[in-house]
Amino acid sequence: MAMKDVMGIIYTGEKDSFLRELTTLRAVAAVPVAGRYRVIDFLVSSFVNSDIPNVGVIMQKNYHSLMDHLGSGKEWDLHGKTDGLFILPPFLTADNNGQYPGSLDALHANLGYIRRSRQEYVLLCNSMIVFNADFRDMVKSYEKSGADVCMMYSKNPELQRSEYGAYLDIDDSGMIVDVEIDPTKPRYENTALEVTLLRKDLLINLIDRGVSHGYHDLMRHVFQRMIRDAGLRVAGYEYKKPCYRIDSIQSYFKFNMDVIRPEVRQSLFSDDRPVYTKLRDEMPARYLEHANVSDSIVADGCIVDAKVTRSVLFRGVRIGKGARIKNCIIMQDSIVEESVELENCILDKQAVIKAGGKLIGPPSYPIVISKNMTI
């Protein structure tokens, strides 16, 4: 099986209420991260770097910013004639009211696209995962296992959450024998990364059987039951490289702060596996007379004339003279005026903090300033 026989499908409609203000106006996939990227850039770039030529993105709510970001897929070299990037927004038909109750309904609504694609295998993903994965390795492991389905998981304890996520019990032969979903305290150390590889004809069959029984969620209603009833052979594939899940303000904050560390940046953005994103023609960042920046990452278009410590500045951010910024994430085109003091804050795009303002959040619960707010 060659990588050109694999298509990727990203489902962007998962539960995102833990991200509070950051997802009121956009899907998690479109949340800005690491100075110039969006969450989905990592997944799409992983597909491209793994030679997967066909990527479908199932949109659900608030998908304008995601569509705007992905465009024709040109930045990812996914603007081919047959394959490429396919944006799959919800649409109204007699049996589809435009809102998917779950992932199964979303896949069902897009069966036409799935059938029409020439690939034989499908790699299904949720959109909250951030990594730079080589799926070629997973495909090899899947072939070797002889299983019907292969699910990616991680043993990283930082990914475990209370009442959120799927956790896998895996036997000695590498087969998944149980799945628990949203437990109060996960009993299994293997966190499912919600990256699933299987044959396309099997997927179509499972969707059809699931929907005809009135089921909505692929993981909960199809895979969990079939694994329990031994109706499917599902292999696990351990992902050992750094990986993050953007499922809360805290995990969002931690991911961005980690990216400042050179070793994390090197593992997520290597030269031979670049992360692509939509380009914006900005000037280089400009440091003025009073700039005093340390342990920070800064994108193009910024103008800095103040003290900035351990922070992430996105494109086009302005930091006025005499300001003091520490442990902050400041998104695109936000303006921090003179003598402002900020600590443990997340400023969404185009936020403005007027001169002299002071916002100090606790490290465990950063202050979030919504998009376009002026304070």
Add this chain to the structure above:
Amino acid sequence: MKKKRCIAMLLAGGQGSRLGILTEDMAKPAIPYGGKYRIIDFPLSNCTNSGIDVVGVMTQYQPLELNSYIGSGSPWDLDLSYGGVYVLPPYVKGKQGEWYSGTANAIYQNVAFIRQFNPDHVLILAGDHIYKMDYNAMLNYHIEKEADATIAVREVPWADTSRFGIMNTTPDNVIYEFEEKPKVAKNNKASMGVYIFRWDKLLHYLEDDAKHPDSSNDFGKNIIPNMMADNQRMMAYDFDGYWKDVGTVYSLWEANMDLLQMPMPIDLYDKNWRIYGRNPGMTPHYIAPGATVTNCLVTEGCEVFGKVSHSVLFSGVTVLEGAVVEDSIVMPNAVIERGAVVRRAIIAENAVIGAGAIVGETGGEICVVGHAATVAKGDTIAPGQQFRNERVDAGRE
């Protein structure tokens, strides 16, 4: 037949030999500028922003870098079904293929290209200046004045007039005389090398010029004087914005340093007149604990551990611990190793300044470290020196 009102022809074949080792393996328009641009981004972006969507780029000298940089033209939105950017190298025609022998000859050899678009006017551009200019405003002026040719001019200091082609004009800007580098100038309006011609007139004079074997086939030396001699209607178009020729090492250095002034003499933040370029798409740059960065431009992909002041760092530059960079331009992916000191220098792409090396000095002449050159650990490069490693010519025994 579909037609375009005006198309642009950009002369990008010059070597720019006064830039020394910087243009040894690339044409002058491909020289990096301002942290993330190349010189050619300015005329190309000006075309896009002026609504001129056909640009023929004539290349000749070391075209590889330029060809791959221009590519499909998508960074400038010039990848169109009808129009776009075209790279036009000289080519073999039957038995008489030849190089471009002069600026006018380069256009003459591409008459068939221009005819495809059936334009009313042709804009001629050079690829070696930093400026933002609305060519469409100039075109409207050209049409309104019913000119056969319109030449963009800017006032230069009287002391410098002997270095330029000077246009002597009547009060209503009709050019009555053209003087190439006059010893005693009557006027201080210098040609910027930006011309708009009526296509039928230009074609006539190009064909006429091609018949004279001893002609230099040059706009300044032949075409414009010939049109003047025939009393064609020649207008001067005044331009008073920022305009910088980057023909020498010093002027290239100075043009970069101009961007560190406050306010910038050329506004590159202007969202209504963006300068586009091919973006390497790197991560935001990193400033380490203990690093100092003041009065600088720093581009994505840089990693700064040392002390950088009053300098321009291009994408992917690394400045390690204890290194000092002052009043310098460091081009893409260059590395300044531990403890090296770089002052008043231009460090070209992929160069490596070894640990503890000293390049240039405060107040000294600008020195240059060439493309992919390695300055050995502890070595000294004197002010004004142009340093490159001995090269092994690929493909030659």
